[in-house]
Amino acid sequence: MAVTQNRITNTTATDPLAERSVEPAKRRRGGATGTRFTFVLGAATIASMALLVLFGLFLSPADITQGESVRILYIHVGTVWVAYVAFGVTAIASALFLWKRTTSLTWDRIAGASAEVGVLFMALTLFAGSIWGRLSWGQFWVWDARVTTTAFLFITYVGYLAVRGLGGSHQQRGRRSAVVALLAVLEIPLVHFSVKLWRGLHQEASVAGTTKVQLENLMLFSLFLALIAFTLLYVWLVMHRQRVLAMQDALDDKGLDYALAARRAESSTAATTSATTTAATGGTV
Amino acid sequence: METVVLLSKAVAVLGQFPVLAGADLTVQRGEIVLLQGPNGAGKTSLLRLCAGLLPLSRGEAVVLGCDLATDRDSVRKRVGMLGHANGLYTDLTVTENVRFWGATVGAKRGEVDAAMARMGVGDRLADVPVARLSAGQKRRTALACLVARRAELWLLDEPHSGLDAAGRDELDSTLREATRAGATIMVASHELERAGALATRLVEVIGGRIREQPIATPPSTETAGR
Amino acid sequence: MFRVARYIAAKDLRIELRSRVVVNQVLPFAAIVMVMFAFALNTDAIVSRVAPGLIWLATMFSLLILVQRSFAIESADGATDALKAAGVDPAGIFLGKAFALAVQLLVLEILLLMPAIVLYRARVQWDSVVLLVTTFLAATCGLALVGTLYGGLAAGVRGRETLLPLLLLPVVAPVLIGATRATEAAFHTGGAVVADGWSWLGLLAVFAALFGVGGTLAFGPLIED
Numbered sequence: 001m002a003v004t005q006n007r008i009t010n011t012t013a014t015d016p017l018a019e020r021s022v023e024p025a026k027r028r029r030g031g032a033t034g035t036r037f038t039f040v041l042g043a044a045t046i047a048s049m050a051l052l053v054l055f056g057l058f059l060s061p062a063d064i065t066q067g068e069s070v071r072i073l074y075i076h077v078g079t080v081w082v083a084y085v086a087f088g089v090t091a092i093a094s095a096l097f098l099w100k101r102t103t104s105l106t107w108d109r110i111a112g113a114s115a116e117v118g119v120l121f122m123a124l125t126l127f128a129g130s131i132w133g134r135l136s137w138g139q140f141w142v143w144d145a146r147v148t149t150t151a152f153l154f155i156t157y158v159g160y161l162a163v164r165g166l167g168g169s170h171q172q173r174g175r176r177s178a179v180v181a182l183l184a185v186l187e188i189p190l191v192h193f194s195v196k197l198w199r200g201l202h203q204e205a206s207v208a209g210t211t212k213v214q215l216e217n218l219m220l221f222s223l224f225l226a227l228i229a230f231t232l233l234y235v236w237l238v239m240h241r242q243r244v245l246a247m248q249d250a251l252d253d254k255g256l257d258y259a260l261a262a263r264r265a266e267s268s269t270a271a272t273t274s275a276t277t278t279a280a281t282g283g284t285v
Numbered sequence: 286m287e288t289v290v291l292l293s294k295a296v297a298v299l300g301q302f303p304v305l306a307g308a309d310l311t312v313q314r315g316e317i318v319l320l321q322g323p324n325g326a327g328k329t330s331l332l333r334l335c336a337g338l339l340p341l342s343r344g345e346a347v348v349l350g351c352d353l354a355t356d357r358d359s360v361r362k363r364v365g366m367l368g369h370a371n372g373l374y375t376d377l378t379v380t381e382n383v384r385f386w387g388a389t390v391g392a393k394r395g396e397v398d399a400a401m402a403r404m405g406v407g408d409r410l411a412d413v414p415v416a417r418l419s420a421g422q423k424r425r426t427a428l429a430c431l432v433a434r435r436a437e438l439w440l441l442d443e444p445h446s447g448l449d450a451a452g453r454d455e456l457d458s459t460l461r462e463a464t465r466a467g468a469t470i471m472v473a474s475h476e477l478e479r480a481g482a483l484a485t486r487l488v489e490v491i492g493g494r495i496r497e498q499p500i501a502t503p504p505s506t507e508t509a510g511r
Numbered sequence: 512m513f514r515v516a517r518y519i520a521a522k523d524l525r526i527e528l529r530s531r532v533v534v535n536q537v538l539p540f541a542a543i544v545m546v547m548f549a550f551a552l553n554t555d556a557i558v559s560r561v562a563p564g565l566i567w568l569a570t571m572f573s574l575l576i577l578v579q580r581s582f583a584i585e586s587a588d589g590a591t592d593a594l595k596a597a598g599v600d601p602a603g604i605f606l607g608k609a610f611a612l613a614v615q616l617l618v619l620e621i622l623l624l625m626p627a628i629v630l631y632r633a634r635v636q637w638d639s640v641v642l643l644v645t646t647f648l649a650a651t652c653g654l655a656l657v658g659t660l661y662g663g664l665a666a667g668v669r670g671r672e673t674l675l676p677l678l679l680l681p682v683v684a685p686v687l688i689g690a691t692r693a694t695e696a697a698f699h700t701g702g703a704v705v706a707d708g709w710s711w712l713g714l715l716a717v718f719a720a721l722f723g724v725g726g727t728l729a730f731g732p733l734i735e736d
Contacts, residue, residue: 361598370589
C-alpha cells in the first residue's frame with residue numbers, strides 16, 4: 001500500500017486511463033501559456049492590427065453614400081468572420097472528440113476555447129452591426145435572416161457554454177458539450193432557413209437588404225487585411241485559452257491525486273484502529 | 286470457478302471526491318458477498334461501479350467478462366441493482382411496475398407473476414398504486430422487479446431496510462435460491478447478525494478500499510469440531 | 512429499439528392517465544397564458560390578427576412544463592438510475608418518451624384550440640382543416656422530439672429548471688415560425704391563403720425528421736454518466 005503512494009504522481013507510466021499531464025518543458029516560464037510560436041503569432045497580430053488601423057481609418061477612402069461610417073465595416077466583417085470560423089472549429093473539434101479514433105480531451109478543450117472566443121466576437125459583431133445600422137439607415141436592429149440567425153447563434157452558444165459549466169468528470173463534460181455542439185450545427189441552418197423564408201414574404205426586407213457599399217481597390221484591400229488581422233487574433237486567443245483549460249484540467253487531476261492520498265490515509269488509520277479493536281475483543285466481528 | 290467480478294486498484298470519482306480509492310476485489314460465481322463498513326466508506330459506490338453506473342477513473346474493473354473501462358453498456362443487462370431508492374413509478378400499481386421491469390428483459394407473464402408471488406406482493410397488493418404502499422411493501426415490490434429481471438449478478442444496497450423479520454427471512458431465502466440457480470450476489474448491509482446466516486464471504490469497505498474479513502463461526506460448530 | 516419505445520411510451524401514458532397532470536394543471540396554465548396575452552395586447556383586432564402566434568407561444572411554454580414533468584416521474588423514486596442500470600436501450604427510451612410527450616402535447620393543443628377560437632374570434636374554413644391538422648401533427652412531433660432530447664440532458668444536472676428553457680427555446684424557433692405561418696394560412700388571417708401554408712409544412716416536416724434521427728443518435732451519449 002505504501003508503494004502506491006509514491007506512484008500517484010507517476011500516472012502516465014502505470015495508468016492508461018489517466019490523462020497525460022501538460023508538459024512544462026515547452027513553456028517559456030513555469031505555468032505560463034506562452035511559447036515561441038505564440039509570441040511570434042502575437043507580434044504578427046499586433047502588426048497586422050496596426051496596419052488595419054492605418055488603412056481602415058486613414059488610407060482607405062470614405063464611401064460615396066455612407067461617408068466615414070463605412071469604416072465600421074472593417075471591424076464588423078472581421079468579427080463576424082471570426083465568429084463563424086470559431087463555431088465551425090467548435091463543431092469540427094466536437095466531432096473529432098466524439099469519433100473513436102481521434103478522441104482526446106484536447107479536442108474538447110479546443111471546442112470550448114473556440115466557443116468562448118466565438119461568443120465574444122459574436123457579441124462584438126452584433127454590437128458593431130447595430131451601431132453601423134444606426135449610422136447608415138437609422139435602425140439599431142433589423143429583422144432580416146442573417147442578423148436574426150446571428151443572434152440565434154449567439155444564444156445557442158451561450159447555452160453551449162452553460163452546458164460546459166455543468167460539472168462532472170472531464171469525459172462527461174466533453175461528451176455532453178460535443179453532442180450539444182453538433183445538435184447546434186443541425187439547428188442553425190434550420191433557423192436561418194426559416195427566418196429567410198419568413199422575411200422573404202415581407203416587402204420591407206429591402207430596407208434591411210445588403211448594404212450597397214462600392215468596394216474599390218483600397219477598400220477591398222483593407223477588408224482582406226481585416227480578415228487576416230482578425231484571424232490571427234482568433235488563433236492567438238484560442239491557443240492561449242486552450243492551454244489555460246488544459247492547465248485547469250491538469251489541476252483537477254492533481255486535486256484528485258491529493259484527494260486520493262488523503263482518503264487512503266484516512267482508511268489506513270481507520271484500519272489500524274479497527275484492527276486493534278478486533279484484537280482486543282478476541283477476533284469476533 | 287468463474288470470476289464474476291474482478292477489481293484491481295479501481296478508482297471512481299464523484300464530482301471531485303474519490304469515492305473508491307483503489308479497491309481490489311475478486312468474486313466468484315455463486316458467492317454471496319456481504320459488504321460492510323461505515324457510512325461514506327464507498328459501499329454504494331462499489332455496487333454502482335459494478336452495475337456500470339459509475340465510470341471508472343483509474344485501475345481495472347472487469348464484471349461478467351466486460352471491461353468497465355471501455356464498455357459499460359453490455360454489463361448492464363446482465364446485472365440487477367437495487368439501490369437506496371426503489372426505482373418504482375409511484376402512480377402505477379404493483380403489477381404494472383413489475384410487468385414493466387420484466388418487459389425490460391422480455392420476461393413472460395408467468396415469470397412476472399411468480400416473482401410477485403415470491404416476494405409476497407401478489408393477490409391483495411397487486412392492483413394497489415405504489416404510492417399507497419408502506420415502505421416495506423415498496424421494498425418488496427422493488428425486489429419483485431429485481432427477481433423478474435433474472436440477473437446474473439445481483440447488487441443490493443441495504444435491501445433489508447424497511448422489511449419486517451418475515452420479510453427479511455423471505456429475502457434471504459430468495460437470495461440463496463438465486464445463487465443455487467447460478468446467480469452471484471453482493472449485498473451492502475448494516476445487518477451484522479445476518480453475516481453468518483446469509484453470506485458466504487464478508488468484506489469490509491473502508492475509505493474507498495476493501496479488506497477481507499473472516500466470518501465469525503458460531504461457538505457451537507467449534508466445540509463440535511473438537 | 513421499437514419494442515423498448517412501445518413499453519416506455521405505454522408506461523408514460525399510463526402514468527399520465529392515472530395522475531391527469533396535463534388536464535388538471537398544464538391546460539389551465541396554458542389557458543391563463545392565453546388570457547394574459549389578451550390583456551397585454553389590448554385591442555380585439557390585434558388579438559385576432561396574432562391569434563395563431565399566441566396559440567403556438569402558449570404551446571411552447573407548456574412544452575417546457577410537460578418536458579420537466581416527463582422526466583420528473585423518472586426521478587421521483589430513482590427510476591432514472593434503474594433504467595440506466597437495467598441497460599434499457601436509450602434510443603428506445605427517447606422515442607418512447609417523445610411519443611408519449613407528443614400525445615400529451617397534441618391533447619393540450621386541441622383543448623387550447625377551442626378557447627382560442629372563441630377568445631380570439633379566429634375563423635376556420637373547411638378547406639383549411641386538412642392544413643390545420645397536418646400542421647399540428649408535424650409541429651407537435653418536432654416539439655416532442657426536441658423537448659425529450661434536451662429534457663433528457665437537463666434532467667440529470669443542476670440548474671435544470673433554468674437550463675431547459677435556455678437550450679430549448681432557440682431550438683424550437685423554426686417550429687414557432689413555421690407553425691404560426693401555416694396556422695395563419697389556415698385561419699386566413701391577414702390575407703394569407705392556404706397555399707402559402709404548405710411550404711411551411713415542408714419546413715416542419717424536415718425539422719421533425721432531422722431531430723428524429725439526430726435525437727435517436729444523440730440521446731444515449733447525452734444522458735450517459
